[in-house]
Amino acid sequence: MTPDRPATPLAAFARLPRSYRDRNIAHSTIDAFGRAHWLLTERPPEPRREKPYDAVVVTVGDGPPYETHLSALRAAFPQLDALPDGGFVVADTRSRAQGEHVQVFDALGRLSWTFRVGDGIEHLLTDEAGDLWVGYFDEGVYGDDELSWPGLRRWSHTGDPLWTYHPANHGDTISDCYALNVSDRSAWVCAYTEFSLLEIGPDQGVRAHANQVRGARGLAVHDGRVTFFGGYEHERDRLVIGELTDTGVAAVAERRLVRPDGTDLGRRRVVCRGPRIYIQEDPFTEWTVLDISAG
Template sequence: MQKTTALAPYARLPRAYRDHHVLTSTVDAFGRAQWLLTDQAPKDGPYRAYRPYDAAVVTVDDGRFTTTELSALTAHHPRLDTLPDGGFVVADARSRAPERQVQVFDALGRESWTFRVGDAVEHLLTDESGALWTGYFDEGVFGGDELSWAGLRRWGTDGEALWTYDGVAGGEISDCYALNVHRTQAWACAYHHFALLEIRPGRKSGPEVVAWANPVRAAKALAVRGERVAFFGGYGDEHDRLVECELVDGEVRPLVTGRLTRPDGRRIGRRRVVARGPRIHVQEEPYTDWAVLDLGA
């Protein structure tokens, strides 16, 4: 009999906002759940871009919530995260040069900075220092925007390029399938080698990249705690696969393969995932609730 592991409830959008349109949602570096909401879906404008629109960020932290109004957003396919000073980052996953698709807002919701990070952003996660990590899918890596070609990058909140993956340690990235950002460190898995990349901060010459040989293919999220790793997702019927592993002698060694389920034991359907250190956060349609797998629990 296959092992099943149930997610635990984590955060819920307050009932007062349930009739709003959820543009996107995330869990930030400090464990706070965030929803980017509008009264209704923004209307299309020319050149596949939305006309600027207003939105609100609802933040849920340990059952309490706050709301911050943002004005003149431009993202058609928004990605959202927060900054240590209480500000926010909203970026469009798709863009064309010279569009500045990243908008930085202060804690009061006022726009303070705009810049570009390239096309085809699959993952956008800030770390505890405020730096912004971006992982790209194949249309960016093999497209015409050179900012996306590396597959994985780290940026300052003013748009300064802080680090670019060079492919030496774990092979070139064709599509960044999974990204985990915790404190100021990151882990990633990418097509087609799927090596577990550990990006360690702190070196004067830039972060150190360690690659762990990995037999687990196509995971969409990963959690790390010490020498333990869990991979979630896969192709086809393995979309809810959970593989628990250990790190030994430079490689990932699978221990147990099973399924990750909803808190009530049912199979997971269409979802978003956000990975932070030992936690994988999962959110299903209609994207009002977050659940969590915690390796530290």
């Protein structure tokens, strides 16, 4: 990190109630409607065992926190998101050939669907309609599972393939989906190796914006502006503020992202939704947020 960059503090957003903090946090996310969810288990899932396990999802939103109990989960490395009808999707980051590694549960926690979306899930984000946007990391893109090869796909919550990224039509190949932002019915992507800012509209058309910012792990967009978060090595806490032009992204300022109290960030998870970048640090009991529409 470069210390002479002006600091931008995060704001507190959501906190796991203390009564649940003796559980294992298997995953946590922020959904399309701004609710925080924690997938909690009695102990960490065991990667080398296929024995199903039970979990509880704790949801923190505008009202009191509430629980949804899920049974017979199979994901060794789970990723969680919520559906608009109150249900949840849990996917295993890694999958074996022909293994149905995505489980969809209804609002009562009952298993409704199982299917495959491919190996090497970097990001799993649902949109407001309940479709699943899946970005893949390099071991999936260059692995044996052809479902992962495009680098970015959209699926229905029942497992139907709805859209696939095709680099031949609009430029860059996605070798590793570093950053994914899903909001409404649109998505924004910044991916290795070229790091162009890819805009996927509601009609699924793709527009590529030339971009010089390398290694960003998060991004926020609002009203013709974009903010990239992260980078390589000492750039991990970097913010680059840019404007969308006819030819690409014009960087106008650099800052560094810090905790609400002004101290440096530690190990973190990142979820991006429209104008917001959500950050969750180890031990993953609290979410903070940067909202570029607020300034």
